Amino acid sequence: MTFTMSIRAAILGLATLGLGHAAAADQLADIKAAGKIVTATDMHYAPFDMLNNGTYEGVTKDLFDEVAKELGVEPVYQDIPWTAELPGLEVGKFDIVIAPVTITPERLERYTFTLPIADATVSLVKSANNDDMTKPEDIAGKTVGVQQGTAQFKQLEAFGQTLGGITIKEYGTTDEAYADLATGRLDAVAGSLPNLTYLVKSRPETFALFEPAQFGEPKYFAWVLRKEEASETLAKAINDALLKMTDDGRVKAIHEKWLGTYAELPREVPAN
Numbered sequence: 001m002t003f004t005m006s007i008r009a010a011i012l013g014l015a016t017l018g019l020g021h022a023a024a025a026d027q028l029a030d031i032k033a034a035g036k037i038v039t040a041t042d043m044h045y046a047p048f049d050m051l052n053n054g055t056y057e058g059v060t061k062d063l064f065d066e067v068a069k070e071l072g073v074e075p076v077y078q079d080i081p082w083t084a085e086l087p088g089l090e091v092g093k094f095d096i097v098i099a100p101v102t103i104t105p106e107r108l109e110r111y112t113f114t115l116p117i118a119d120a121t122v123s124l125v126k127s128a129n130n131d132d133m134t135k136p137e138d139i140a141g142k143t144v145g146v147q148q149g150t151a152q153f154k155q156l157e158a159f160g161q162t163l164g165g166i167t168i169k170e171y172g173t174t175d176e177a178y179a180d181l182a183t184g185r186l187d188a189v190a191g192s193l194p195n196l197t198y199l200v201k202s203r204p205e206t207f208a209l210f211e212p213a214q215f216g217e218p219k220y221f222a223w224v225l226r227k228e229e230a231s232e233t234l235a236k237a238i239n240d241a242l243l244k245m246t247d248d249g250r251v252k253a254i255h256e257k258w259l260g261t262y263a264e265l266p267r268e269v270p271a272n
Contacts, residue, residue: 063242111227121192146170174189197209
């Protein structure tokens, strides 16, 4: 072999290695090879994510169990504070965030979203014995709790400005906000309609929805992947699974089990 041929062979070998690395950069393939998909969620966000005597359950758990079956892998569920989930995803600590994340234009620029898994339109809940407030506009000048770092916070803040101002108190979890509402330290709590509907259904003697409860533009919850080429096949596989589950009735059954109702969801990822 001549010196020139040796150089050519080396270059070809490097090119082959490069192609091999590119081919391996497929998150779905890596997950299937490992036989598991590592997730992150905040298990204090009823009815989507809850711990019942130490056992994880809820809408998200039931939906993702079925998705994992379709992918042919085992789900690994981790309880991570909401504020650490998206940063952790970006540095590769887990494969996917399955906490219900509201789709927003800003997040769409930074992350890959799956198809919607539920309605996320912001709504309001109050104390059951509070007859002074009925419609959303009645929170003008009041103190309203909301989970920090959420799209619901941003929507509440914008809505409050149209009313001439409100006092917003942020919480690490919605459970903390509900506790302060129950003891009279808040006038209302903002959150997604499914969460608040479940709360009122579970504790009607303590909480009541505003009428109407919703305000602002319709929003949707979805799951989140890294925005990179390697995640594209995984996103497609999850979306295909969700569409299959929608068509065969599994999504409807899970929604009715936990939410008591079901509404058709978009079959494409919304643009905002």
